[in-house]
Amino acid sequence: xxxxxxxxxxxxxxxxxxxxxxxxxxxxxxxxxxxxxxxxxxxxxxxxxxxxxxxxxxxxxxxxxxxxxxxxxxxxxxxxxxxxxxxxxxxxxxxxxxxxxxxxxxxxxxxxxxxxxxxxxxxxxxxxxxxxxxxxxxxxxxxxxxxxxxxxxxxxxxxxxxxxxxxxxxxxxxxxxxxxxxxxxxxxxxxxxxxxxxxxxxxxxxxxxxxxxxxxxxxxxxxxxxxxxxxxxxxxxxxxxxxxxxxxxxxxxxxxxxxxxxxxxxxxxxxxxxxxxxxxxxxxxxxxxxxxxxxxxxxxxxxxxxxxxxxxxxxxxxxxxxxxxxxxxxxxxxxxxxxxxxxxxxxxxxxxxxxxxxxxxxxxxxxxxxxx
Amino acid sequence: xxxxxxxxxxxxxxxxxxxxxxxxxxxxxxxxxxxxxxxxxxxxxxxxxxxxxxxxxxxxxxxxxxxxxxxxxxxxxxxxxxxxxxxxxxxxxxxxxxxxxxxxxxxxxxxxxxxxxxxxxxxxxxxxxxxxxxxxxxxxxxxxxxxxxxxxxxxxxxxxxxxxxxxxxxxxxxxxxxxxxxxxxxxxxxxxxxxxxxxxxxxxxxxxxxxxxxxxxxxxxxxxxxxxxxxxxxxxxxxxxxxxxxxxxxxxxxxxxxxxxxxxxxxxxxxxxxxxxxxxxxxxxxxxxxxxxxxxxxxxxxxxxxxxxxxxxxxxxxxxxxxxxxxxxxxxxxxxxxxxxxxxxxxxxxxxxxxxxxxxxxxxxxxxxxxx
DNA sequence: GTGAAAGCGCTAACAC
DNA sequence: GTGTTAGCGCTTTCAC
Numbered sequence: 031x032x033x034x035x036x037x038x039x040x041x042x043x044x045x046x047x048x049x050x051x052x053x054x055x056x057x058x059x060x061x062x063x064x065x066x067x068x069x070x071x072x073x074x075x076x077x078x079x080x081x082x083x084x085x086x087x088x089x090x091x092x093x094x095x096x097x098x099x100x101x102x103x104x105x106x107x108x109x110x111x112x113x114x115x116x117x118x119x120x121x122x123x124x125x126x127x128x129x130x131x132x133x134x135x136x137x138x139x140x141x142x143x144x145x146x147x148x149x150x151x152x153x154x155x156x157x158x159x160x161x162x163x164x165x166x167x168x169x170x171x172x173x174x175x176x177x178x179x180x181x182x183x184x185x186x187x188x189x190x191x192x193x194x195x196x197x198x199x200x201x202x203x204x205x206x207x208x209x210x211x212x213x214x215x216x217x218x219x220x221x222x223x224x225x226x227x228x229x230x231x232x233x234x235x236x237x238x239x240x241x242x243x244x245x246x247x248x249x250x251x252x253x254x255x256x257x258x259x260x261x262x263x264x265x266x267x268x269x270x271x272x273x274x275x276x277x278x279x280x281x282x283x284x285x286x287x288x289x290x291x292x293x294x295x296x297x298x299x300x301x302x303x304x305x306x307x308x309x310x311x312x313x314x315x316x317x318x319x320x321x322x323x324x325x326x327x328x329x330x331x332x333x334x335x336x337x338x339x340x341x342x343x344x345x346x347x348x349x350x351x352x353x354x355x356x357x358x359x360x361x362x363x364x365x366x367x368x369x370x371x372x373x374x375x376x377x378x379x380x381x382x383x384x385x386x387x388x389x390x391x392x393x394x395x396x397x398x399x400x401x402x
Numbered sequence: 403x404x405x406x407x408x409x410x411x412x413x414x415x416x417x418x419x420x421x422x423x424x425x426x427x428x429x430x431x432x433x434x435x436x437x438x439x440x441x442x443x444x445x446x447x448x449x450x451x452x453x454x455x456x457x458x459x460x461x462x463x464x465x466x467x468x469x470x471x472x473x474x475x476x477x478x479x480x481x482x483x484x485x486x487x488x489x490x491x492x493x494x495x496x497x498x499x500x501x502x503x504x505x506x507x508x509x510x511x512x513x514x515x516x517x518x519x520x521x522x523x524x525x526x527x528x529x530x531x532x533x534x535x536x537x538x539x540x541x542x543x544x545x546x547x548x549x550x551x552x553x554x555x556x557x558x559x560x561x562x563x564x565x566x567x568x569x570x571x572x573x574x575x576x577x578x579x580x581x582x583x584x585x586x587x588x589x590x591x592x593x594x595x596x597x598x599x600x601x602x603x604x605x606x607x608x609x610x611x612x613x614x615x616x617x618x619x620x621x622x623x624x625x626x627x628x629x630x631x632x633x634x635x636x637x638x639x640x641x642x643x644x645x646x647x648x649x650x651x652x653x654x655x656x657x658x659x660x661x662x663x664x665x666x667x668x669x670x671x672x673x674x675x676x677x678x679x680x681x682x683x684x685x686x687x688x689x690x691x692x693x694x695x696x697x698x699x700x701x702x703x704x705x706x707x708x709x710x711x712x713x714x715x716x717x718x719x720x721x722x723x724x725x726x727x728x729x730x731x732x733x734x735x736x737x738x739x740x741x742x743x744x745x746x747x748x749x750x751x752x753x754x755x756x757x758x759x760x761x762x763x764x765x766x767x768x769x770x771x772x773x774x
Numbered sequence: 775g776t777g778a779a780a781g782c783g784c785t786a787a788c789a790c
Numbered sequence: 791g792t793g794t795t796a797g798c799g800c801t802t803t804c805a806c
Contacts, residue, residue, distance in 0.1 A: 068578075070798090070799055070800085071799065071800065072799075072800095080776075080777085081776065081777045081778075082777090082778095082799090082800080082801095083776070083777060083778080083779095083801085083802080084775085084776055084777070086799095086800065086801065086802090087775090087776085087801095090800090090801080092801090094775055094776085095775070095776085096775060096776085099775080099776080111573075113548070113551050113552050114552050114799090114800080115493070115552065115554060115798085115799050115800070116549075116552040116553045116554070116800095117489050117492050117493045117498065117553065117554050117798090117799080117800090118493050118782090118798070118799035118800040118801090119799080119800050119801075120489050120782095120800090121487070121489045121490050121493055121782050121783065121784085121798090121799080121800070121801090122781075122782050122799075122800045122801040122802080123782085123800075123801055123802085124782075124801095126489065128532075128553075135518055136508060136514050136517050136518050136521070137511075137514045137515045137517070137518030137519075138514070139509075139511050139514065141514075142508050142509045142510070142511065142513075142514035143509045145508050145509070145533075146507055146508050146509030146535065147509075149508070149533065149534075149535055150535075153534065153535070158532050158534070158549055158550075158553065159532065159533045159534070160500075160530050160531065160532055160533075161517075161521065161531045161532075161533045162521075162525065162530070162531070163518065163521055163522070163525070176485070177488075177530055178530075179485050180485050180486050180487065180488040181488045181489065181500075181530065182487060182488070182489050201483075206440075318720070343716070344715070344716070344717050345716050345717040345720045348690070348717045348720060348721050349720050349721065350721075350722060442782090442783055442784085443783065443784065444783075444784095452792075452793085453792065453793045453794075454783090454784080454785095454793090454794095455785085455786080455792070455793060455794075455795095456791080456792055456793070458783095458784070458785065458786090459785095459791090459792085462784090462785080464785095464786095466791050466792085467791070467792085468791060468792085471791080471792080486783090486784080487782085487783050487784070488784095489782090489783080489784090490782070490783035490784040490785090490798090491783080491784055491785075492784090492798090493782090493783080493784070493785090493798050493799065493800085494783075494784045494785040494786080494797080494798050495784080495785055495786085495798085496785095496798075
């Protein structure tokens with residue numbers, strides 16, 4: 031028995047549907063009953079003269095349907111302009127075909143490239159990307175993860191903003207959607223992590239400088255909070271140690287986050303006593319700031335001072351001389367992360383692993399023999 | 403009356419729920435009944451000893467609830483680790499709090515910056531971003547829009563890949579979710595469009611060159627398919643016309659998409675008869691290719707050749723001399739787009755408008771008097 | 775092969 | 791204030 035009709039002659043549920051459709055369209059209420067409504071599978075089924083279940087089977091490409099029936103349903107669907115409601119499908123089936131991505135800032139070209147590559151892999155398999163920026167703030171990260179969990183994403187990709195296994199990361203890892211960590215691993219979290227071998231990258235880079243007989247090599251660091259940066263510094267120390275060169279603490283400079291910080295720090299270093307003969311920038315801003323400082327101090331690169339950077343960006347090839355750098359495989363990271371997540375979502379239950387990608391030392395013109 | 407229990411003692415619907423939860427977790431089927439399940443609002447209501455409606459009201463922050471009741475419900479929710487299911491909420495309420503974004507490529511720093519700014523505005527109001535790349539391919543754009551429609555997003559932001567009002571754009575515009583166009587307007591589509599005044603930007607830029615007494619100014623273009631590029635060329639012509647300088651068609655060069663194309667085209671231009679005295683690049687790749695070509699031809703900038711670009715990127719300040727450019731307000735575009743969409747979703751039904759943002763001419767060192 | 779019916783987890787109109 | 795109830799649009803047994 032349908033509920034009683036109201037004054038306007040519409041049954042309550044029907045009116046609810048119209049109202050909803052209208053609310054979305056923001057039409058004046060007076061025109062209530064004329065508003066177009068989205069066709070549902072029920073409409074399609076009715077038009078095709080079959081049951082909803084059959085219509086769903088024909089449209090959802092599962093189960094058995096006669097080919098004649100299928101065609102009839104498909105025709106009805108396209109005539110009605112039927113667009114399946116994936117929210118309803120997700121609710122009923124428990125599969126949302128959505129993947130959540132949480133990272134520092136999509137505006138950062140490094141992350142932008144990663145997201146792009148990842149998105150290609152995932153979109154191709156029918157997943158939609160839900161994106162959230164954390165600004166490297168654990169609290170924003172927590173909120174983002176909560177939202178994504180509430181939206182019942184089928185998988186999660188996170189560039190963790192902290193190297194601790196925070197409660198929200200733990201619960202994300204424990205949730206039913208597989209989690210893959212990107213760019214930074216987190217201790218004590220048993221999940222796949224796609225990371226770069228920063229230690230080896232930095233070691234190779236510093237060895238390259240050592241081969242040029244540099245003994246006083248400065249490292250310019252923004253902040254030791256981020257794991258990749260710590261690893262790069264570790265690689266620097268490893269290289270020195272391997273050659274038996276004692277590390278001079280004054281050559282490890284914590285500059286601060288911006289290019290300007292790096293600039294100032296490098297100037298102080300150059301103008302101070304015991305000037306280094308080479309500078310190693312641990313990220314693109316540090317390298318850039320250092321380069322400008324060297325330039326402004328009237329030193330020539332690489333004759334008076336060698337310069338080596340981490341992370342390859344367009345500008346490194348355009349300055350004079352072009353800057354030698356350790357390049358990160360950003361696109362490859364994105365691709366692999368997407369693939370790992372896909373495989374987890376496909377049911378891979380093997381033991382979580384860390385996937386180390388290797389960097390590449392690109393020799394350009396900014397490194398040369400140490401001045402004597 | 404609940405359906406009959408099956409052999410394992412679980413009611414059918416209950417088992418479906420467990421199965422679903424398991425399927426997500428990929429546990430061996432044998433452990434069926436021990437799998438943890440997400441708490442639902444019904445569980446919370448039961449634990450708090452209230453009805454589902456009351457629990458929903460307490461948790462959803464709407465309607466009247468006694469403060470004691472509210473606290474009891476909230477306590478129960480947090481104890482159960484309740485995470486509201488936003489799919490269900492969206493289905494029931496008709497509001498998904500999600501916004502779809504379709505653009506060429508997030509990996510492009512211009513788009514990356516835009517998305518970031520946009521995301522800040524929208525996230526703050528509780529919207530989640532669903533992202534899709536079109537690669538400027540109308541067909542991929544169509545598919546993306548279909549997916550987003552199926553997910554019932556509350557709003558759409560599109561950087562149209564074609565300047566025609568394609569059927570899929572039309573139907574997106576006609577749908578119940580408001581649509582805002584970004585970076586490029588589409589003729590015959592009555593929707594808000596956030597665009598840059600490329601004509602004025604290019605005109606001002608070319609006037610700047612004309613003020614330096616340049617009469618032979620080349621424009622390097624990748625492709626006239628994109629509206630912004632056409633507008634820039636139009637601005638170029640306007641500036642010439644205003645000064646009564648006849649346009650020489652050979653100076654409008656359609657180079658092709660990449661920096662290399664621009665490089666080759668510029669070289670041909672320089673080595674040909676009647677070399678121009680200034681080059682105007684209509685996007686960052688064109689400008690860069692042109693710069694390298696000028697350099698490689700042994701010409702000095704700006705003494706032998708002036709160079710002016712469109713779109714400010716980091717490298718423009720790092721090369722020698724730094725390149726003067728027309729800067730695009732990317733972050734501002736993202737912010738404004740987000741705000742327009744918010745206001746439409748909030749019910750603004752005013753007539754759709756085009757919002758023109760202005761560019762800024764940044765004078766650096768790459769333009770100077772025309773050689774005599 | 776197709777249909778009937780019972781959910782998925784939530785909202786919202788209405789009654790008390 | 792709180793409970794009851796009827797949905798939202800789809801999937802998924804199970805029976806025929």
